[in-house]
Amino acid sequence: MKTIGVGLIGTGYMGKCHALAWNGVKAVFGDTPRPRLVHLADVPGERAARQAAAFGFEKATEDWRALVADPDVDVVSITTPNALHAEMAIAALDAGKHVWCEKPMATTLADAARMQEAAARAGTVAALGYNYIQNPMIRHVEALLARGAIGRVNHVRFEMDEDFMADPDGAFFWKNEASSGYGALDDFAVHPLSLIHTLFGPLAKVFCHMDRPYEDRPVPGGGRRAVETFDIASVLFTLACGASGTLCVNRAAWGRKGRIAMQIFGTRGSILFDQERMNELQLFTTDGRADEQGYRTILAAPEHAPYGNFLPAPGHGLGFNDLKTIECRELLNAIEGRPARIVDFARGLEIERAVHAMARAHETGGWVEL
Amino acid sequence: MKTIGVGLIGTGYMGKCHALAWNGVKAVFGDTPRPRLVHLADVPGERAARQAAAFGFEKATEDWRALVADPDVDVVSITTPNALHAEMAIAALDAGKHVWCEKPMATTLADAARMQEAAARAGTVAALGYNYIQNPMIRHVEALLARGAIGRVNHVRFEMDEDFMADPDGAFFWKNEASSGYGALDDFAVHPLSLIHTLFGPLAKVFCHMDRPYEDRPVPGGGRRAVETFDIASVLFTLACGASGTLCVNRAAWGRKGRIAMQIFGTRGSILFDQERMNELQLFTTDGRADEQGYRTILAAPEHAPYGNFLPAPGHGLGFNDLKTIECRELLNAIEGRPARIVDFARGLEIERAVHAMARAHETGGWVEL
Amino acid sequence: MKTIGVGLIGTGYMGKCHALAWNGVKAVFGDTPRPRLVHLADVPGERAARQAAAFGFEKATEDWRALVADPDVDVVSITTPNALHAEMAIAALDAGKHVWCEKPMATTLADAARMQEAAARAGTVAALGYNYIQNPMIRHVEALLARGAIGRVNHVRFEMDEDFMADPDGAFFWKNEASSGYGALDDFAVHPLSLIHTLFGPLAKVFCHMDRPYEDRPVPGGGRRAVETFDIASVLFTLACGASGTLCVNRAAWGRKGRIAMQIFGTRGSILFDQERMNELQLFTTDGRADEQGYRTILAAPEHAPYGNFLPAPGHGLGFNDLKTIECRELLNAIEGRPARIVDFARGLEIERAVHAMARAHETGGWVEL
Amino acid sequence: MKTIGVGLIGTGYMGKCHALAWNGVKAVFGDTPRPRLVHLADVPGERAARQAAAFGFEKATEDWRALVADPDVDVVSITTPNALHAEMAIAALDAGKHVWCEKPMATTLADAARMQEAAARAGTVAALGYNYIQNPMIRHVEALLARGAIGRVNHVRFEMDEDFMADPDGAFFWKNEASSGYGALDDFAVHPLSLIHTLFGPLAKVFCHMDRPYEDRPVPGGGRRAVETFDIASVLFTLACGASGTLCVNRAAWGRKGRIAMQIFGTRGSILFDQERMNELQLFTTDGRADEQGYRTILAAPEHAPYGNFLPAPGHGLGFNDLKTIECRELLNAIEGRPARIVDFARGLEIERAVHAMARAHETGGWVEL
Incomplete structure (x- = not known):
């Protein structure tokens, strides 16, 4: 069966919400690839480890850049505070990943524009969490x-x-x-x-x-x-x-x-x-x-x-x-x-x-x- | 028992509404003067007569100025089209009557101001129908x-x-x-x-x-x-x-x-x-x-x-x-x-x-x- | 204009409700006879007098039988405690009046049956207040x-x-x-x-x-x-x-x-x-x-x-x-x-x-x- | 981490509902054992295989008795038509499994009583789906x-x-x-x-x-x-x-x-x-x-x-x-x-x-x- 490797950055309100979605989407819809929960990043590392265990992710890290660099990760969920969205999303897009970023895009219009440019450049899917x-x-x-x-x-x-x-x-x-x-x-x-x-x-x-x-x-x-x-x-x-x-x-x-x-x-x-x-x-x-x-x-x-x-x-x-x-x-x-x-x-x-x-x-x- | 003489100009939507109020207010509240339904004005005169009979008014007229001049009338209900409010209200106030006029006051701000001046001048009660x-x-x-x-x-x-x-x-x-x-x-x-x-x-x-x-x-x-x-x-x-x-x-x-x-x-x-x-x-x-x-x-x-x-x-x-x-x-x-x-x-x-x-x-x- | 003489017995919750209806029905519907509020009965007599004034009735009495006997009364509203309905309704019907009696009919089935017999006998209108x-x-x-x-x-x-x-x-x-x-x-x-x-x-x-x-x-x-x-x-x-x-x-x-x-x-x-x-x-x-x-x-x-x-x-x-x-x-x-x-x-x-x-x-x- | 082996019989309305619960419970609550989705049974076998893939179960069978006999299965979800509940639940209980059976228990009172006896005998947890x-x-x-x-x-x-x-x-x-x-x-x-x-x-x-x-x-x-x-x-x-x-x-x-x-x-x-x-x-x-x-x-x-x-x-x-x-x-x-x-x-x-x-x-x- 086709699978897709998932990375999750952030495990608060929206992080848990993403985790639940990744855990359930295949059972609900049947026709999707199977998400493979590869890598979870949060700080401190101990929290990352605990949440990875609870959410069913294979690896945990406190270095989100390691997650973005992980070749097993195809798509990155970004659920961190708004001020961090731009840097993370752009890094993930530049690494050729698909990105699923919580709203709002960024705290400045300039950052949002840079994110959009990165997405256009990457050609991968870049979606926002307007659920x-x-x-x-x-x-x-x-x-x-x-x-x-x-x-x-x-x-x-x-x-x-x-x-x-x-x-x-x-x-x-x-x-x-x-x-x-x-x-x-x-x-x-x-x-x-x-x-x-x-x-x-x-x-x-x-x-x-x-x-x-x-x-x-x-x-x-x-x-x-x-x-x-x-x-x-x-x-x-x-x-x-x-x-x-x-x-x-x-x-x-x-x-x-x-x-x-x-x-x-x-x-x-x-x-x-x-x-x-x-x-x-x-x-x-x-x-x-x-x-x-x-x-x-x-x-x-x-x-x-x-x-x-x-x-x-x-x-x-x-x-x-x-x-x-x-x-x-x-x-x-x-x-x-x-x-x-x-x-x-x-x-x-x-x-x-x-x-x-x-x-x-x-x-x-x-x-x-x- | 203390009574108060009522004149009603207009018998449409709000005219009927005023008529019902005048008919019921004493029975509901007990402590008011008894309204005496004296005079009703509408056009044509035949409509005035029919509505006076239905609403329980003693006299009917198609000349609202006759109503305003009626010494038995203490208070005038004005429920005619908005453009007529100013002329009627001012005439009634100038005749020393209390006035109960439907909203809005008038179709121009100048007319509304003139109405307010007439009320101040008359010293009687001048109320609007903001029910x-x-x-x-x-x-x-x-x-x-x-x-x-x-x-x-x-x-x-x-x-x-x-x-x-x-x-x-x-x-x-x-x-x-x-x-x-x-x-x-x-x-x-x-x-x-x-x-x-x-x-x-x-x-x-x-x-x-x-x-x-x-x-x-x-x-x-x-x-x-x-x-x-x-x-x-x-x-x-x-x-x-x-x-x-x-x-x-x-x-x-x-x-x-x-x-x-x-x-x-x-x-x-x-x-x-x-x-x-x-x-x-x-x-x-x-x-x-x-x-x-x-x-x-x-x-x-x-x-x-x-x-x-x-x-x-x-x-x-x-x-x-x-x-x-x-x-x-x-x-x-x-x-x-x-x-x-x-x-x-x-x-x-x-x-x-x-x-x-x-x-x-x-x-x-x-x-x-x- | 055609009129109908009204008698009202009782002036509590439902008595007031009947009074308001009698005061307003003609203005609301236009096509009815004009109610003439003839006679009101309640005890004590002083209450009857006060309520008659408030509700607009011409005469007041503390003897409901006087009201039933009043030739100017065509229809009798009965709004007294339930135990009194039968006696009053039957008396009014026997006097040839129309009756408008509050619900329920009576406190016993036998009384209700007697009321129905009186109504059939009288041939007048006998209605209950199931509003x-x-x-x-x-x-x-x-x-x-x-x-x-x-x-x-x-x-x-x-x-x-x-x-x-x-x-x-x-x-x-x-x-x-x-x-x-x-x-x-x-x-x-x-x-x-x-x-x-x-x-x-x-x-x-x-x-x-x-x-x-x-x-x-x-x-x-x-x-x-x-x-x-x-x-x-x-x-x-x-x-x-x-x-x-x-x-x-x-x-x-x-x-x-x-x-x-x-x-x-x-x-x-x-x-x-x-x-x-x-x-x-x-x-x-x-x-x-x-x-x-x-x-x-x-x-x-x-x-x-x-x-x-x-x-x-x-x-x-x-x-x-x-x-x-x-x-x-x-x-x-x-x-x-x-x-x-x-x-x-x-x-x-x-x-x-x-x-x-x-x-x-x-x-x-x-x-x-x- | 502590895990618990899950078997699921039936994959219709309630079967899917159980599958979603097993997929999500750990991520939602954190403090539970991790469910290991071991075995899924349905007929025909091809449907079982398809649903096992969608729901994330390791093995699929069209023989529910094989599932009940599976030593890796600790708890059995029963979501089949009501008439089958008794036989399956009793077999699972007799095999020492915990049972999670959809309501109602059975189609006869006798069957329900037998189920209760089996549960008392087994000493495992036997719960009904009254959600x-x-x-x-x-x-x-x-x-x-x-x-x-x-x-x-x-x-x-x-x-x-x-x-x-x-x-x-x-x-x-x-x-x-x-x-x-x-x-x-x-x-x-x-x-x-x-x-x-x-x-x-x-x-x-x-x-x-x-x-x-x-x-x-x-x-x-x-x-x-x-x-x-x-x-x-x-x-x-x-x-x-x-x-x-x-x-x-x-x-x-x-x-x-x-x-x-x-x-x-x-x-x-x-x-x-x-x-x-x-x-x-x-x-x-x-x-x-x-x-x-x-x-x-x-x-x-x-x-x-x-x-x-x-x-x-x-x-x-x-x-x-x-x-x-x-x-x-x-x-x-x-x-x-x-x-x-x-x-x-x-x-x-x-x-x-x-x-x-x-x-x-x-x-x-x-x-x-x-």
């Missing part, structure tokens, strides 16, 4: 739009909110530092942007306002430090396709845990979705009798590929980690030269450009064209 | 904010959407003409603005983008005519109290029927509400154990005044028309010199100013201060 | 069933739950006494039974289990007294039409405030409804593509008569009291000899018989035929 | 009950509904044959029973009514055949703990896809859950101010173990297959001699006895004691 687009319900949205179920789209609204930074007494940490980026804009907005790009194509122009719910935060040891990033961002935009829309993100939104809400309005209907209920989709169309119209709640089912690869029964539900398994399969499709649904570095760069345009709009107080 | 603020659940939001249930508010999001203009094949009509105003901004946005003003106070600055889902519409008899108003408006704003927010309105939003959704985020919790489920409120607080936190759905109940005046049992539900009955009682409170919860002409003028500032922001592509 | 069947959404369920939207019904589930008797520390009161009836069975079950009868016709056989969540309750002044009624009842049944079903009621169900939930399963779809969201209906049908099927939430709208008599805009919502206004209009329709949707005393007696059959099933531990 | 009890939200229900969050439970309602047998035109198949069991009772009711047993302990007595929505079904090739099983069952019961309840199951319920709904009423609150939204729980308590009470929707989070083993972020959601991974870990805990949350064969037999008692109640029309 929300892999949800069968999101694919179904795409199918509905393609078949004109709600007509031509004229307006959309996107929101992404969580509350892990909502506590005013939470200590100052790296996400409050300007070096980590703008804040909610690059931390959150890139996710809805991956959905917007996938469903509607590129943005045309943006306006943006960012806000800080808390001016400063306590520093461990005493005193307070001024917060440098913006936990809230609100964006108005128009799309190249002609529709207009809004994008609101807030990582200090008490009560929201994993909300990514979308409202899509068309000439013949509308679609609603919220990631907190990721196995549901709401569809309104003008078909049929007026007295029977209403939003219908469609539950995820085998009719919505690739749900059926996980479960033959409808309404039983996929989980967040399953999205990463689907993404892993799409990556393998791309590597195999089959049609694949991924956000590659080229599209990823467009998303980064949009984020930076939004930040510029905030600063200038006017529209910024893309 | 959504009368919902017991909205009052409860106000109480929650006042008692600090969610801490200091730092961000809010408001939406108002319906679909009565969503059909691209709908014929061109007066709401598509520039003479009717900007479109969704004055037609819809004033409602959430009444809530924002009531709950959080005045706006500080606004940015706005308006959009047309349909460039033109069929004209009865053939041909098409360019649409002059904007059915969609999206607004970013900051409040004088320091919080930021968004306001999105769309009267071409398929599937939405009476949605007025709000999300209020504070330092210790958040509140959600949607007028389509007007008897429910969702509250999240950081009180208690982390593993038991979640949005709680509070059903309208006698604890939420003045629900108990309508029903002694919780969860049984008020309707849209009941809000107007509450508003009518508040108007009577004001007339009686008691504390009252109304949007008077002074506050109404502030709302109008905000709408015009938004339109200017749309035109200039920059922030507009208020 | 939930008047909800436009329930009418729409009926229309959906009639047009075969979900095929032939084979199974139904009904629940009615509130929590006003859920507190174990609540003092013993009259609803805990056997003289008040069985408990949840006659207090609550009659409401879903009115819906079952209206939508599906009569029951064929029943099985029942009743339960007491609390064996005794504190008595004001000290000590505890054994609870004699059952706050919980669970019923299995079959219908004459062939379908089977369940009926569960609980007036000690913490968190439930006005829940009347129904699930209707047919050969081609299903329908869900919950009175706590009385302006919504959920419909699932097998029409259309499998990947687009789902429960659709239909919001109350002018398409669902007689919603449009209250509001021209969809999704704005009726309230509980509006159902009584609709019921009042149906009563007037019946009096006018027009087709009417009411639960008359004959059908009411069937509902009472079903309740007593359930109690017998509980006692015998076996099925009871109807 | 719904593994949901972190269900565990949280258990924790809430244990800490008295809703007081003493006095009434419960359970429902389980799907629609895969709702189509009246669906062809007659093995689930319509009496040899497959009673129908919805053993197919569905065992799942809620596993929850009831876990949360509240054993039943005391039951009453039951079963129903057929469709009397006959088309036979491939022409003609129709009488349906022998019951797709609907409705049960009243009392629990040994003193509470009463209802259990309703329907596998012909159009629109329901994976509904397992529970309502738990206690002296101080209530809890709601529906498997179709398996990452949510609703809790109502009487704590706090009356005007702020309401059902709160608790989203699955790391606070609800073992959610955190899958995801560090709250509200991101587990899927159905993750429940099987949790069950797998509990099985390994039991094998390791650690505390474990499983339905073993002894408890499984109690569940089977309850089902058969329900069927007897249906036949006799009276209560049956357990």
Whole structure:
């Protein structure tokens, strides 16, 4: 059986998520090469060894460059802090590896551009971890739009909110530092942007306002430090396709845990979705009798590929980690030269450009064209 | 028993709504003067006579000035098309009557200002029909904010959407003409603005983008005519109290029927509400154990005044028309010199100013201060 | 204009509800006779006088027999405690009046039968206050069933739950006494039974289990007294039409405030409804593509008569009291000899018989035929 | 590292589910032995070979007895049709293996009893695949009950509904044959029973009514055949703990896809859950101010173990297959001699006895004691 050698750098939240995907993808889909879990890198080395054992990798190292140099490794999962993505991804691409890098691409636009250049140079597959687009319900949205179920789209609204930074007494940490980026804009907005790009194509122009719910935060040891990033961002935009829309993100939104809400309005209907209920989709169309119209709640089912690869029964539900398994399969499709649904570095760069345009709009107080 | 003489001008949607309020307010609240339904005006006179009979008014006329001059009339309900509000309200105020005028105040800012001047001059009560603020659940939001249930508010999001203009094949009509105003901004946005003003106070600055889902519409008899108003408006704003927010309105939003959704985020919790489920409120607080936190759905109940005046049992539900009955009682409170919860002409003028500032922001592509 | 003289006995929860209906019905529907609010009875006389003033009745009395004898009274609203219904209704019917009596009919089956005999004898209209069947959404369920939207019904589930008797520390009161009836069975079950009868016709056989969540309750002044009624009842049944079903009621169900939930399963779809969201209906049908099927939430709208008599805009919502206004209009329709949707005393007696059959099933531990 | 040898019999719906669990359990939990996927059995042998390759098993066979005899196999997953469970489980137990058998235990009570005897004889771990009890939200229900969050439970309602047998035109198949069991009772009711047993302990007595929505079904090739099983069952019961309840199951319920709904009423609150939204729980308590009470929707989070083993972020959601991974870990805990949350064969037999008692109640029309 055909196999593919896997290297994994980083074993935190997303590292484990990648590991689960690599462990499960073959059993779920059947038609992929068999992943051979070759090499795992993390620091310190003792952690690498422990995680390699748990995740089923053959070798462990604290030197990620050794992993990149390993001839048995065909594809490298990069799940380290954002500031490290560029160096690692470029090294892996230059070594002729395929790369599967978590979002966002990098902490500067220049780095993201260099990553895209390396990918173009390497000619291997370079994919980003925008897994929300892999949800069968999101694919179904795409199918509905393609078949004109709600007509031509004229307006959309996107929101992404969580509350892990909502506590005013939470200590100052790296996400409050300007070096980590703008804040909610690059931390959150890139996710809805991956959905917007996938469903509607590129943005045309943006306006943006960012806000800080808390001016400063306590520093461990005493005193307070001024917060440098913006936990809230609100964006108005128009799309190249002609529709207009809004994008609101807030990582200090008490009560929201994993909300990514979308409202899509068309000439013949509308679609609603919220990631907190990721196995549901709401569809309104003008078909049929007026007295029977209403939003219908469609539950995820085998009719919505690739749900059926996980479960033959409808309404039983996929989980967040399953999205990463689907993404892993799409990556393998791309590597195999089959049609694949991924956000590659080229599209990823467009998303980064949009984020930076939004930040510029905030600063200038006017529209910024893309 | 103390009575108050009522005149009603206009008998359409809102005219009937006022009539129902005048018929029911005494039975619901008990402590008000008894409304004496004196005079009703509409055109043609035959319609006025028919509606007077149905609504229980003593006299009918097609001359609204006769109604305004009627010495038995103490308070005048004005429910005619927006363009007529100013003339009628000013005449009634100048005649020493109390005035209860439907929103929006007028079709121009100048007219609204003249109305406010007439009210100041008259010294009688001049109230606007912003009935959504009368919902017991909205009052409860106000109480929650006042008692600090969610801490200091730092961000809010408001939406108002319906679909009565969503059909691209709908014929061109007066709401598509520039003479009717900007479109969704004055037609819809004033409602959430009444809530924002009531709950959080005045706006500080606004940015706005308006959009047309349909460039033109069929004209009865053939041909098409360019649409002059904007059915969609999206607004970013900051409040004088320091919080930021968004306001999105769309009267071409398929599937939405009476949605007025709000999300209020504070330092210790958040509140959600949607007028389509007007008897429910969702509250999240950081009180208690982390593993038991979640949005709680509070059903309208006698604890939420003045629900108990309508029903002694919780969860049984008020309707849209009941809000107007509450508003009518508040108007009577004001007339009686008691504390009252109304949007008077002074506050109404502030709302109008905000709408015009938004339109200017749309035109200039920059922030507009208020 | 044609008028009809109204007498009202009782001014509590339902008395006020009737008063509001009599005050509003003409303004809402236009096509009814004008109610003339003639006579109101309550004890003591001072309360009667105060309520007559508030509700707009001409005369007040503490002697309900005087009201029944009043020649200006054409129809008598009876909203007194259940034990008084029989005597008052029979007296009014014997005096040639129309009667509008709150549910349940009486506290004994014999009394209910006597009431029905009096109604048959009088030939006037005798209607019961089962207002939930008047909800436009329930009418729409009926229309959906009639047009075969979900095929032939084979199974139904009904629940009615509130929590006003859920507190174990609540003092013993009259609803805990056997003289008040069985408990949840006659207090609550009659409401879903009115819906079952209206939508599906009569029951064929029943099985029942009743339960007491609390064996005794504190008595004001000290000590505890054994609870004699059952706050919980669970019923299995079959219908004459062939379908089977369940009926569960609980007036000690913490968190439930006005829940009347129904699930209707047919050969081609299903329908869900919950009175706590009385302006919504959920419909699932097998029409259309499998990947687009789902429960659709239909919001109350002018398409669902007689919603449009209250509001021209969809999704704005009726309230509980509006159902009584609709019921009042149906009563007037019946009096006018027009087709009417009411639960008359004959059908009411069937509902009472079903309740007593359930109690017998509980006692015998076996099925009871109807 | 410690390993455990795994054999898997059957590779359909549940077979794949077990395979995914065995592939992922170590990476998710870290603290388990490493599963070594030794042997897979299915028929025909070619399918076994293909699935072994996909699922990552070393050996494939079409002779399940060879798998049972394999000394490298320590634990046997049995996911074959129900009628085969007894023979395979007993053989595996007699060979000294641990057994993980899908529900229900067997198609006859005698077989289930023999399985339990074999397990007692073997002294190895014998667990059943009742994975719904593994949901972190269900565990949280258990924790809430244990800490008295809703007081003493006095009434419960359970429902389980799907629609895969709702189509009246669906062809007659093995689930319509009496040899497959009673129908919805053993197919569905065992799942809620596993929850009831876990949360509240054993039943005391039951009453039951079963129903057929469709009397006959088309036979491939022409003609129709009488349906022998019951797709609907409705049960009243009392629990040994003193509470009463209802259990309703329907596998012909159009629109329901994976509904397992529970309502738990206690002296101080209530809890709601529906498997179709398996990452949510609703809790109502009487704590706090009356005007702020309401059902709160608790989203699955790391606070609800073992959610955190899958995801560090709250509200991101587990899927159905993750429940099987949790069950797998509990099985390994039991094998390791650690505390474990499983339905073993002894408890499984109690569940089977309850089902058969329900069927007897249906036949006799009276209560049956357990």
